Amino acid sequence: xxxxxxxxxxxxxxxxxxxxTNSSHFARALNGIGIRVTRMVSFGDDRQVIISSLERELRxxxxxxxxxxxxxxxxxxxxxxxxxxxxxxxxxxxSGQLEIIHRILSSRGLDMLDVNKAQAMVPDTCEVIPNRLGxxxxxxxxxxxxxxxxxCTLYSLPGVPFEATGAIPDIIEDIKGHYPTDDIxxxxxxxxxxxxxxxxxxxxxxxxxxxxxxxxAYLPNPLTGVRLRLSIYGGEKSRETSQIExxxxxxxxxxxxxxxxxEDTNLQETVGRLLKESGKTMSCAESCTGGMISHLIxxxxxxxxxxxxxxxxxxxxxxxxxxxxxxGIIEKYGAVSSECVAKMAxxxxxxxxxxxxxxxxxxxxxxxxxxxxxxxLVWIGVSTPDRTETFSFVYKNDRKRNIExxxxxALDILRKEIEKDLNI
Amino acid sequence: xxxxxxxxxxxxxxxxxxxxTNSSHFARALNGIGIRVTRMVSFGDDRQVIISSLERELRxxxxxxxxxxxxxxxxxxxxxxxxxxxxxxxxxxxSGQLEIIHRILSSRGLDMLDVNKAQAMVPDTCEVIPNRLGxxxxxxxxxxxxxxxxxCTLYSLPGVPFEATGAIPDIIEDIKGHYPTDDIxxxxxxxxxxxxxxxxxxxxxxxxxxxxxxxxAYLPNPLTGVRLRLSIYGGEKSRETSQIExxxxxxxxxxxxxxxxxEDTNLQETVGRLLKESGKTMSCAESCTGGMISHLIxxxxxxxxxxxxxxxxxxxxxxxxxxxxxxGIIEKYGAVSSECVAKMAxxxxxxxxxxxxxxxxxxxxxxxxxxxxxxxLVWIGVSTPDRTETFSFVYKNDRKRNIExxxxxALDILRKEIEKDLNI
Numbered sequence: 010x011x012x013x014x015x016x017x018x019x020x021x022x023x024x025x026x027x028x029x030t031n032s033s034h035f036a037r038a039l040n041g042i043g044i045r046v047t048r049m050v051s052f053g054d055d056r057q058v059i060i061s062s063l064e065r066e067l068r069x070x071x072x073x074x075x076x077x078x079x080x081x082x083x084x085x086x087x088x089x090x091x092x093x094x095x096x097x098x099x100x101x102x103x104s105g106q107l108e109i110i111h112r113i114l115s116s117r118g119l120d121m122l123d124v125n126k127a128q129a130m131v132p133d134t135c136e137v138i139p140n141r142l143g144x145x146x147x148x149x150x151x152x153x154x155x156x157x158x159x160x161c162t163l164y165s166l167p168g169v170p171f172e173a174t175g176a177i178p179d180i181i182e183d184i185k186g187h188y189p190t191d192d193i194x195x196x197x198x199x200x201x202x203x204x205x206x207x208x209x210x211x212x213x214x215x216x217x218x219x220x221x222x223x224x225x226a227y228l229p230n231p232l233t234g235v236r237l238r239l240s241i242y243g244g245e246k247s248r249e250t251s252q253i254e255x256x257x258x259x260x261x262x263x264x265x266x267x268x269x270x271x272e273d274t275n276l277q278e279t280v281g282r283l284l285k286e287s288g289k290t291m292s293c294a295e296s297c298t299g300g301m302i303s304h305l306i307x308x309x310x311x312x313x314x315x316x317x318x319x320x321x322x323x324x325x326x327x328x329x330x331x332x333x334x335x336x337g338i339i340e341k342y343g344a345v346s347s348e349c350v351a352k353m354a355x356x357x358x359x360x361x362x363x364x365x366x367x368x369x370x371x372x373x374x375x376x377x378x379x380x381x382x383x384x385x386l387v388w389i390g391v392s393t394p395d396r397t398e399t400f401s402f403v404y405k406n407d408r409k410r411n412i413e414x415x416x417x418x419a420l421d422i423l424r425k426e427i428e429k430d431l432n433i
Numbered sequence: 434x435x436x437x438x439x440x441x442x443x444x445x446x447x448x449x450x451x452x453x454t455n456s457s458h459f460a461r462a463l464n465g466i467g468i469r470v471t472r473m474v475s476f477g478d479d480r481q482v483i484i485s486s487l488e489r490e491l492r493x494x495x496x497x498x499x500x501x502x503x504x505x506x507x508x509x510x511x512x513x514x515x516x517x518x519x520x521x522x523x524x525x526x527x528s529g530q531l532e533i534i535h536r537i538l539s540s541r542g543l544d545m546l547d548v549n550k551a552q553a554m555v556p557d558t559c560e561v562i563p564n565r566l567g568x569x570x571x572x573x574x575x576x577x578x579x580x581x582x583x584x585c586t587l588y589s590l591p592g593v594p595f596e597a598t599g600a601i602p603d604i605i606e607d608i609k610g611h612y613p614t615d616d617i618x619x620x621x622x623x624x625x626x627x628x629x630x631x632x633x634x635x636x637x638x639x640x641x642x643x644x645x646x647x648x649x650a651y652l653p654n655p656l657t658g659v660r661l662r663l664s665i666y667g668g669e670k671s672r673e674t675s676q677i678e679x680x681x682x683x684x685x686x687x688x689x690x691x692x693x694x695x696e697d698t699n700l701q702e703t704v705g706r707l708l709k710e711s712g713k714t715m716s717c718a719e720s721c722t723g724g725m726i727s728h729l730i731x732x733x734x735x736x737x738x739x740x741x742x743x744x745x746x747x748x749x750x751x752x753x754x755x756x757x758x759x760x761g762i763i764e765k766y767g768a769v770s771s772e773c774v775a776k777m778a779x780x781x782x783x784x785x786x787x788x789x790x791x792x793x794x795x796x797x798x799x800x801x802x803x804x805x806x807x808x809x810l811v812w813i814g815v816s817t818p819d820r821t822e823t824f825s826f827v828y829k830n831d832r833k834r835n836i837e838x839x840x841x842x843a844l845d846i847l848r849k850e851i852e853k854d855l856n857i
Binding site for chain 1: 444445446447448449450451452453454456457458459460461462464469470471472473474475476477482486504505506540541543546548549568593595599619628629630631633634650651652653654660662697716719723724725726727728730731732734735736737740741742743744745746747748750751754755784785786798799800829830831832833834836
């Protein structure tokens with residue numbers, strides 16, 4: 010099997026000022042064509058470190074993807090390091106990339122500066138894949154077997170996520186042209202509402218009866234619930250598919266409506282798909298989730314087809330004046346109550362005219378809890394054309410994580426209510 | 434200088450199903466006590482790979498932080514690997530962690546399962562730091578100089594971000610007790626509104642006149658703008674501070690109100706700080722940003738002090754019926770227009786009773802653009818007690834990035850308007 014290493018260059022990663030998200034995108038793309046990623050490595054903007062680290066990765070892998078270390082203010086370290094590593098004796102101006110640089114700058118009304126022009130200069134040992142989304146070229150260095158004991162390729166890309174991930178199709182195309190590729194069979198099952206250990210217990214017998222060539226992984230995430238991933242490496246496609254389907258029949262029986270999808274997706278996409286299928290619309294009224302449900306829903310392209318809008322009613326006055334929650338309700342039961350979220354859900358459905366709505370009110374923390382209503386408590390209301398229901402949960406996390414769990418739970422409740430109406 | 438490596442274990446990282454955010458938090462904490470992070474490495478759930486990878490990191494670093502590979506369904510690979518690496522001959526039950534496991538499960542109304550109990554078993558070669566936030570203990574392995582050529586320590590933590598980052602203070606405390614630590618002088622300047630290359634050009638002369646011991650880094654981010662980081666390693670604290678202040682005087686002169694803070698922060702915290710200072714409140718009306726501004730604002734603890742709420746008016750009917758945008762406005766100018774965002778901003782200020790408001794309407798893409806109103810166009814309106822102003826920008830990114838830039842630009846505009854009123 011062809012193996013690969015994904016590297017990132019940048020002091021900003023090592024001091025923790027930015028999180029590397031590029032590697033994850035590349036890993037998914039490489040896996041999709043049957044190339045196993047053995048390692049991800051980040052190291053600093055230092056010529057000797059770059060050279061020795063990349064040499065090691067090239068010795069142990071056929072493909073090395075490198076992001077970062079390029080850019081108008083960074084080129085002076087990584088490019089000379091790559092030139093030295095590849096035994097380059099000179100540079101050349103890549104006219105294709107120069108033209109793109111020119112076009113990008115003029116579309117932004119900017120003049121070509123020397124630093125911009127210098128970006129089109131590359132070591133004479135590399136091929137260039139044009140970077141249509143930014144000014145730094147994508148450099149491809151191919152090494153014969155004499156250099157590292159086997160043929161290998163290094164791809165160097167800018168670190169800007171938009172540009173790096175935008176180049177993935179071109180890189181994958183290039184790899185396919187030079188290496189034998191394959192399909193790994195992955196099947197992802199999305200579950201919500203069971204913590205990892207409880208889920209593991211529930212499917213223990215099923216898991217231990219899985220055929221040996223099927224590998225199971227648990228991937229918990231507060232926004233999506235626990236993903237279960239079944240993988241089969243290096244078999245025969247049609248046989249693998251039916252082998253996995255056989256197992257899924259049993260898994261569905263065990264987990265019931267904790268399973269919300271059988272592909273790698275999330276709750277907001279699932280809610281969107283259900284609403285599109287039923288031709289219905291939704292809205293939300295958010296207090297403790299502060300706009301996050303709305304943000305998640307609208308992160309899905311085409312959400313305007315089913316999403317009308319929302320009210321984030323952080324202040325009680327907004328709950329009363331905009332959503333029409335009777336003031337007696339908040340006085341009597343408090344804003345974090347079944348009664349209040351029911352009125353919030355009904356209110357936002359009324360003012361937006363949507364078919365469904367979901368509402369949240371809770372205490373995200375760190376402050377604000379009481380013994381009766383602790384930090385982590387959330388009330389969730391859902392209103393449909395023929396009913397309003399409320400639910401409550403208590404989570405014990407920090408503010409960020411509590412907000413995520415509140416929002417995900419609200420989406421999951423909405424998902425189940427829509428499924429009920431669709432008889433799923 | 435004491436050096437450190439940060440490792441993550443997990444196939445889920447190598448196949449790109451999750452992004453490692455823990456390493457970044459640890460890197461920041463280690464840097465803060467003068468420990469340089471030389472490398473971050475991720476590798477798979479494989480006993481031999483875990484052992485050989487960790488051996489290499491321990492040979493080259495004094496401190497190795499490992500997250501992941503632990504948990505009720507994962508313990509069977511990482512724990513035996515750590516036992517082998519450390520020459521352990523047996524396990525012991527850690528009663529402190531067992532008690533925590535018991536408490537966590539009962540607070541969730543769950544019974545103790547065998548897999549939960551097994552988590553309190555650790556190799557007899559390690560010390561345990563109790564993990565108060567989860568069931569997996571934090572294991573500390575200390576190696577004498579005979580093992581890897583120098584004294585070194587391995588900290589193994591669960592991968593769940595909430596638990597891993599929650600343990601950082603304990604780990605830092607332990608490191609301080611065993612290694613000489615130091616302060617690295619970092620100064621971060623937050624800028625907004627200038628792309629990296631233009632910013633670099635603007636401060637070119639200043640940058641090239643910087644004293645040799647000051648290192649400058651550019652860290653662009655769509656949500657925060659470009660961070661500039663000035664670093665001095667290994668000097669004398671008071672001298673370094675005054676050396677950096679001297680440079681800042683000149684930098685402020687050059688960048689003016691593009692600088693929005695002189696510490697590592699973001700736009701939503703800055704807006705919050707300004708509102709608290711002035712005792713004013715805000716609200717927002719979001720179309721294309723779909724709740725993201727509201728989500729960012731409310732991610733700041735204590736935001737209920739100045740944030741009243743928002744309306745996400747995705748559908749035009751919500752713009753008209755909830756925010757009171759006159760229907761003639763949308764008919765005549767369209768929803769993505771100066772006129773519409775002005776009315777949206779005024780409308781949300783009226784219905785929430787806030788002092789300030791900010792409104793967005795634009796085309797995030799991928800679909801929906803026209804030659805006159807292309808994908809990436811956004812109109813932003815800001816309304817204050819004595820004026821309403823509008824601004825427009827065009828960004829050329831994908832949906833996710835466009836939404837981020839729209840939201841950040843809106844926050845930056847609001848920030849400048851509040852500063853104007855405060856005479857900053």
